[in-house]
Amino acid sequence: xxxxxxxxxxxxxxxxxxxxxxxxxxxxxxxxxxxxxxxxxxxxxxxxxxxxxxxxxxxxxxxxxxxxxxxxxxxxxxxxxxxxxxxxxxxxxxxxxxxxxxxxxxxxxxxxxxxxxxxxxxxxxxxxxxxxxxxxxxxxxxxxxxxxxxxxxxxxxxxxxxxxxxxxxxxxxxxxxxxxxxxxxxxxxxxxxxxxxxxxxxxxxxxxxxxxxxxxxxxxxxxxxxxxxxxxxxxxxxxxxxxxxxxxxxxxxxxxxxxxxxxxxxxxxxxxxxxxxxxxxxxxxxxxxxxxxxxxxxxxxxxxxxxxxxxxxxxxxxxxxxxxxxxxxxxxxxxxxxxxxxxxxxxxxxxxxxxxxxxxxxxxxxxxxxx
Numbered sequence: 001x002x003x004x005x006x007x008x009x010x011x012x013x014x015x016x017x018x019x020x021x022x023x024x025x026x027x028x029x030x031x032x033x034x035x036x037x038x039x040x041x042x043x044x045x046x047x048x049x050x051x052x053x054x055x056x057x058x059x060x061x062x063x064x065x066x067x068x069x070x071x072x073x074x075x076x077x078x079x080x081x082x083x084x085x086x087x088x089x090x091x092x093x094x095x096x097x098x099x100x101x102x103x104x105x106x107x108x109x110x111x112x113x114x115x116x117x118x119x120x121x122x123x124x125x126x127x128x129x130x131x132x133x134x135x136x137x138x139x140x141x142x143x144x145x146x147x148x149x150x151x152x153x154x155x156x157x158x159x160x161x162x163x164x165x166x167x168x169x170x171x172x173x174x175x176x177x178x179x180x181x182x183x184x185x186x187x188x189x190x191x192x193x194x195x196x197x198x199x200x201x202x203x204x205x206x207x208x209x210x211x212x213x214x215x216x217x218x219x220x221x222x223x224x225x226x227x228x229x230x231x232x233x234x235x236x237x238x239x240x241x242x243x244x245x246x247x248x249x250x251x252x253x254x255x256x257x258x259x260x261x262x263x264x265x266x267x268x269x270x271x272x273x274x275x276x277x278x279x280x281x282x283x284x285x286x287x288x289x290x291x292x293x294x295x296x297x298x299x300x301x302x303x304x305x306x307x308x309x310x311x312x313x314x315x316x317x318x319x320x321x322x323x324x325x326x327x328x329x330x331x332x333x334x335x336x337x338x339x340x341x342x343x344x345x346x347x348x349x350x351x352x353x354x355x356x357x358x359x360x361x362x363x364x365x366x367x368x369x370x371x
Contacts, residue, residue, distance in 0.1 A: 011204060012203040012204065013203050013204045013205065013206040013207075014199065014201040014202050014203030014204070014206070014257065015201060015206040015208055015209050015253065015257040016136060016155075016156055016201045016253075016256060016257055017134065017156055017252075017253050017257075018123075018133075018134045018156045018157045018158070018159065018160045018252075019156065019157065019158045019159060020034070020158070020159050020160070021134065021160045021162075021249055022034065022159070022160070022161045022162065023161075023162040023164065023241070023244065023245060023248070023249070024162075024163070024164060025163065025164050025165045025236055026163060026165055027161055027162070027163045027164075028054065028057050028058065028061070028124065028161070028163040028165075028166055029057055029060070029061055030061060030161075031057075031058060031061045031062070031099075031122070031124060031161055032058075032060075032061030032062040032063070032064055032065030032067050033061065033064070033065045034122065034159050034161060035062070035065065035067055035097060035099060035122050035159070036065040036066065036067050038097045038120040038122060038158055038159065039067070039095075039096035039097025039119065039120055040066070040067055040068060040096060040097075041067075041068045041069070041093070041094055041095055041096050041097070042062065042067055042068065042069040042070075042095065042096075042097045042098070042099050042122075043069070043070055043072060043086070043089065043090055043093065043095040043097075043098050043099065043113075044058065044069050044070070044071050044072070044099045044101060045072055045074055045086065045098065045099070045100045045101070045102070045106055045109060045110045045113070046071060046072075046073065046074060046100075046101040046102055046106065047073065047074050047102050047103075047106065048073050050101055050102045050106075050126055051071060051073070051101075053126075053169075054101060054126065054166070058101065069099075070093060070095075072086060072089055074102065074105070074106045074109065076105070077105060077141050077142070077143055077144075077145055078105040078106075078108040078109040078112070078138060078139060078140055078141055079140065079141055079142060079143045079148075080140060080148075081143055082109055082143075083109055083112045083113055083116065083138075083140075086109065086113040087113055087116045087117060090113060090116075090117045090119070091117065095117070095119065096119050096120075097114075097119055097120045097121070097122065098110050098113050098114040098117075098119060098120075098121045098122070099121075099122045099124065100121065100122070100123050100124065101124040101126060102124075102125070102126050102127075103125070103126065103127050103129060103130075103174075104125075104129060104130035104132040104133075104139075104281060105141075107123050107125060107132050107133055108132055108137075108138035108139055108140075108151075109138065110123065111123070111135075111136075111137075111138050111153055111157060112138040112140075112151055112153065115153045115154065115155075120158040120159075121157050121158055121159075122157065122158060122159040122160075122161065123157040123159065123160045123161070124160075124161050124162075124163075125160075125162055125167075125248065126163075126166050126167070126170065127167060127170045127174040127175070127178070128162070128167050128174065128175050128178040128243075128244045128247040128248055129174040129175070129177040129178040129181070129247075129280055129281070129282055130177070130178060130181045130247075130281050130282055131178070131181050131182060131185070131247060131248060131251035131252040131254075131255055132252075133157070133160045133162070133248050133252060134156060134157065134160050134248060134249055134252030134253060134256070135156065135200070135252055135255070135256045136152065136153040136154065136155055136156045136157075136200075136201075136256065137150060137151065137152060137153060137200060137256065138150075138151040138153065139151070141271070145271070145277050146271050146272065147268045147271040152200070156256075160248070160249075162244060162248055164236045164240060164241055164244055165236060167231075167236075167240070167244055168230070168231055168234050168235060168236045168240060169234060170231075172228055172231035172232040173280070173314070174280070175227065175228065175231045175240075175243065175244070175247070176228055176231075176282075176313050176314050176315060177280035177281065177282035177283050177315075178243075178244075178247035178248070178251075178282055179220050179224050179227075179228075179243065179246075179247060179282065179286075179313055179315065180280075180282030180283050180284075180285050180286030180289075180310075180315045181247065181251060181281060181282035181285045181286075182216050182217075182220060182246055182247045182250070182251035182282075183217070183220060183263075183282075183285070183286050183289050183306065183309070183310075183315070184255070184263035184264060184285050184286070184288065184289045184292070185213045185216050185217065185250070185251045185254040185255045185258065186213040186214050186216060186217035186254065186258075187217075187261075187262075187263065187289055187292055187293065188255065188258065188259060188260050188261040188262065188263055188264065188292070188343075188346075189205055189209065189210055189213040189254055189255070189258025189259055190210075190213075191259070191261035191262065191292070191296070191346060191347050191348055192205060192258060192259025192260070192261055192346050193205050193210060193258070193259075194348040195261075195346055195347060195348035195349075197259055197261075197345075197346035198259070199256065199257050199258055199259035200255070200256045200257070200259065200260065201256055201257040205257060205258045205259060206257060208257075209253060209254060209257035209258045210254075210258060212250045212253050212254045212257075212258075213250070213251075213254030213255075213258045215246075215250055216246045216250035216251050216254050219242055219243060219245075219246040219250065220243065220246055220309065221305065221309055223239040223242050223243055224243055224309060224312075224313050225309075225312045225313055226239035227239040227240045227242070227243035227244075228313050228314070259346055260343040260346065261292065261343055261344060261346045261347050262288065262289075262291065262292030262295055262296075262339075262343075262344045262347055262351070263285050263288035263289040263291070263292045264285060264288060264342070264343055265288070265339045265340075265342035265343045265344035266284075266285075266287070266288030266291045266292065266335075266339050266344075266356070266360070267281065267284040267285045267288045268338065268339065268342050268343075269334075269335040269336065269337075269338040269339030269342065269356070270284050270287075270288075270322065270335055271284075271338075272334050272335060272338050273323075273324065273331055273334070273335060275322075275323040275324055275325075276322050276323050276324065278323060279316070279322055279323060282315075283315060283316050283322070284316075284322065286310055286315040286316060286317075287315075287316050287317065287319075287321075287322060287363065287367075289306060290303070290306060290307065290310070290317060290363045290366070290367065291356070291359045291360055291363045292347075292359075293306060294359040294362050294363045294366070295347065295351060295355060295356070295359045296347075303366070307366065307367065307370050308370070310370075311370050311371070316367075317363075317366075317367030317368075317370055317371070318364050318367040318368050318371065319332075319360070319364045320364075321367075327361075327364075332357055332360055332361065333353065333357050335356075335360065336353040336354070336356035336357040336360065337353045339353070339356045340352060340353040340356055344356065
């Protein structure tokens with residue numbers, strides 16, 4: 001009896017999620033009313049271009065909700081130096097809530113700054129290019145853009161607000177990059193479930209997390225191309241709404257409470273190559289997903305479903321599309337070695353740098369057959 005109890009208690013499943021998730025056309029106009037429930041003196045972290053595009057709506061909503069605010073322009077990287085700079089600004093100005101408005105690196109920085117000051121954070125993605133908005137995680141880079149570490153936070157954002165009217169004003173490539181990030185969610189969660197690896201949430205994947213991860217993949221396959229076409233026309237359709245939710249909420253909960261494995265490890269490996277720095281996070285993750293499937297010796301039908309999806313929406317399937325026009329053994333091995341010490345250790349079998357090197361080149365060769 002005591003032995004059985006021990007076994008049951010040792011297999012703990014955990015799922016985590018943002019405090020509130022709001023999605024809809026025109027919702028940025030209500031941002032102030034949501035933030036007012038979190039604090040009365042806000043620091044808004046935003047890029048100069050993002051501020052120009054959204055200031056009128058944001059300021060009107062904050063004034064209507066009687067919330068004081070100051071802006072601070074983002075310096076471009078979620079680095080330790082940038083986090084420290086903004087932490088100081090929060091302390092100097094008596095800020096009691098951080099509001100991140102923009103892309104993934106702005107949002108990750110805002111989450112870290114809020115945690116460092118023990119205050120709430122509201123996350124307002126203006127693009128749907130990653131699943132960063134919902135997570136209790138900040139990905140930290142050097143000031144030069146090279147991946148350094150994961151910064152695990154004690155809680156998910158208090159609020160995630162997604163205005164789909166804003167999302168469709170951005171270039172369609174950003175929505176597609178988000179699909180690339182979300183594409184990995186199910187396959188990485190599946191690998192972690194098979195290996196018994198703990199997820200980012202600190203336990204085994206729950207049935208709910210695995211279901212969300214699978215639904216994320218199914219939504220992309222069914223509606224991703226339709227959403228891309230609508231985004232290219234800068235209009236919001238039901239397909240866009242569904243894919244934005246898949247990119248942001250389903251993938252956010254799915255990756256965090258399902259787990260990371262090969263695909264994101266490969267992405268992080270590619271950050272050591274300067275010629276890949278112009279590619280979006282999700283674009284590199286998409287290629288990393290193909291590499292993971294090659295490592296797993298995935299069934300041909302599954303592998304080519306993923307490849308076909310990537311080609312249809314415009315995600316990279318070759319090294320050349322990632323900017324690596326000349327393949328050098330030492331560079332690909334450097335990527336493989338960086339990958340081997342990352343979350344690829346959560347795969348349900350041992351993976352060496354040599355294995356990863358071979359899978360990268362094989363994925364590239366297979367991808368070329370699709371073009």
